[in-house]
Amino acid sequence: MHLHAGGEGMSTARTKLGIGDSSTCPSALAPMQDVTGLPFMSLVAERGPPDLFFTEFFRVHANSRLSPAILSSITENPTNRPVFAQIIGENVADINRTISDLKEYPVAGIDLNMGCPAPRVYKKNVGGGLLKDPSKIQQILQSMRSMIDGNLTVKMRIGFEDDQNFEEILKIISGSGVNLLSIHVRTVKGGYNSPPQYEYVDKALQLLGDDCPILVNGSIESASDACLLKDKLGVMGVMIGRAAIRNPWIFRQINEFSRGEGIFIPRRKDLHSYCMQLYKVLHNPGMDERKMVSRMKKFLNYIGSAIGDDGCFLKRLKRAALKDELFSIFDEHLMDGARSELEIPIDSGLVSSSGVASSSGCEF
Numbered sequence: 001m002h003l004h005a006g007g008e009g010m011s012t013a014r015t016k017l018g019i020g021d022s023s024t025c026p027s028a029l030a031p032m033q034d035v036t037g038l039p040f041m042s043l044v045a046e047r048g049p050p051d052l053f054f055t056e057f058f059r060v061h062a063n064s065r066l067s068p069a070i071l072s073s074i075t076e077n078p079t080n081r082p083v084f085a086q087i088i089g090e091n092v093a094d095i096n097r098t099i100s101d102l103k104e105y106p107v108a109g110i111d112l113n114m115g116c117p118a119p120r121v122y123k124k125n126v127g128g129g130l131l132k133d134p135s136k137i138q139q140i141l142q143s144m145r146s147m148i149d150g151n152l153t154v155k156m157r158i159g160f161e162d163d164q165n166f167e168e169i170l171k172i173i174s175g176s177g178v179n180l181l182s183i184h185v186r187t188v189k190g191g192y193n194s195p196p197q198y199e200y201v202d203k204a205l206q207l208l209g210d211d212c213p214i215l216v217n218g219s220i221e222s223a224s225d226a227c228l229l230k231d232k233l234g235v236m237g238v239m240i241g242r243a244a245i246r247n248p249w250i251f252r253q254i255n256e257f258s259r260g261e262g263i264f265i266p267r268r269k270d271l272h273s274y275c276m277q278l279y280k281v282l283h284n285p286g287m288d289e290r291k292m293v294s295r296m297k298k299f300l301n302y303i304g305s306a307i308g309d310d311g312c313f314l315k316r317l318k319r320a321a322l323k324d325e326l327f328s329i330f331d332e333h334l335m336d337g338a339r340s341e342l343e344i345p346i347d348s349g350l351v352s353s354s355g356v357a358s359s360s361g362c363e364f
Contacts, residue, residue, distance in 0.1 A: 009210030010236065017151060017180055017213075018082035018108055019051045019237075025227045025258035026237030027251050028052035028182070028215055029244055031086045031111075031155070035298065036241075038073040039281035043274070044244060045079035048252020048264075051237070053083045054155070057113050057127075060089025060098045074105050082108030084153055088116060090126045090136060092143045099147045109151025109179065112144065114169075117157070117188045128188030131160045134168045141176035153180040155217075155239075158200045160188045166200065170207045181208065182215040182239045192242070201233045215239040222345040223253035223263060245302040247344045248274060268342060272334035275303065279326070290321050307333055308343035 011021075019026050029036060029044060031054040041053055055073050058066055074083050085107040089095050099110060114137065116127030123129065130137055144152055154173060158166050173181060183204060185196045196218040204214055213236035220226050226238040244250050249266055256263045266274075279296055287295075297317060304314040313333045320326050 010213060013179065013210060013213045014236065017052065023051050023237075023255070025230050025254050026051045026215075027226065027254050028054060028237070028239040029251070030054065030182075030217055030239045030241030031056055031113075032241050032245075033057060033116075035245065036073075037069060038076055039278075040245075040299075041073055041083075042078055043277060043281060044248045044251065045081070047248045047274075048255065049079050049081050050240070050251040051081065052108070053077070053079060053081055054111055055083065055085050057086045057088040057116070058098060058102075060087050060094050061091065062094060064089075064094065064098065066098070066101050071105065074107055084109045084111045084151070086111040086113050086155070088113040088121070088126050090124075090130060090140065092140060095140060096143060096147055099144065109153050110144065110148055111153040111155055111182075112140065114154055114156040115184050115188065117191050122160075122188055128157055128160060131157065131165060131169065131188060134165050134172060137169055138172045138176070141172060141178065145177045151179040152177065153182070154178050155182040155184070157184045157186055157188050157190075158197060162187065163200065167203065167207070170204055174208050174212065178212050180215065181212055182217050185216065185218040198229065198233060201235060205234055213237075217241070223250060223257035225345075226250075226254045227258045242302055245299055246306050266342065266344060268334045271303070271306065271342065272330055275300070275330050275334065276327070279323070289323055293321060293323060293326055296326060306342050306344045309333060 014026070027050040029041065029050045029052070033056050036054070036056055044050070055070050058064070058070055074085060077083050085102050085105070087095065087098055087110060089098070102110060113127050114130045116122065118127070121127040121129065125133065141152070141154070156169070181204065183201060185198050185200055186192070186194050198216065201214065201216055208214065215237050216229055216233055216235045217239035220229060220238050220240050221243050226240065230237055238254070240250060247266070249264055253263050278299055282295060283292055300317055301314065304317060307313045313329065316329050320329060
């Protein structure tokens with residue numbers, strides 16, 4: 001693996017991105033559509049925020065306008081952390097118009113989505129679909145760079161079906177003055193279940209250098225995963241998505257692990273409180289109760305994997321249709337009297353009965 005020392009150039013890049021010197025393993029909450037809006041950002045921040053936030057993507061097309069709901073995660077954000085606005089599109093004129101609109105808001109930078117693996121997205125040649133067309137990427141990034149005085153960032157995968165265009169796209173990114181690259185180490189067609197291919201990060205480091213730091217993304221499940229990958233790969237930091245839904249304390253744990261401090265380990269009552277608060281912040285008074293329960297399930301399907309009850313929580317969850325049914329499931333599975341232990345990964349051998357784990361730091 002390429003060991004990336006990170007000298008003065010990296011320090012300058014971190015400062016420009018808004019990452020403080022005290023962060024020993026910089027982290028970001030990955031943008032997830034219909035998940036990482038203002039309510040979820042706020043919940044995560046209460047439990048220990050990442051260094052950077054990215055919005056859900058603003059759709060960019062001929063008739064697009066900035067989504068008020070997504071804008072609220074910028075204008076009403078209480079986290080005191082930089083918030084980057086992510087856009088998804090392929091028409092340069094429409095992208096330029098959207099950038100002009102976003103300049104009116106306190107964004108830390110603008111991020112181009114080049115990795116969304118949803119078929120309904122990539123079939124429109126946006127998101128992960130862009131990876132099939134390096135010349136289009138070059139056209140978009142050069143235009144974006146001319147429009148953006150501050151941070152221009154990119155989130156991408158290693159390719160569409162294979163790595164055929166990976167190196168060419170990295171060279172385009174390097175030549176376009178991109179300030180931060182987040183790499184999900186799978187192809188678009190690999191979805192979320194194919195093995196992560198971390199070896200591609202080394203090539204990116206070699207081609208980009210210190211001027212464009214890298215966040216690695218994909219299958220980072222714990223604080224130790226984050227810190228050890230950061231050190232082994234030589235990247236600036238990590239970007240975490242699905243694991244933060246299941247364990248919203250993960251960014252706090254990363255900071256504690258990287259500093260060799262005791263790691264907070266959530267109890268069942270903590271997860272119960274999280275689920276109840278999640279319902280409260282997501283609840284829209286005008287939303288039908290059944291639709292609200294259905295919306296909660298998008299989050300609870302991830303949370304259920306931490307409960308360690310042979311799938312009983314998830315089985316009951318599938319049948320729940322009303323709020324009272326949902327709350328009853330929370331009470332029975334997540335209060336202190338529930339039978340089984342949580343299965344939130346922290347690090348092998350770190351869990352203790354006191355609720356605090358000890359760590360020797362971030363050595364690989």
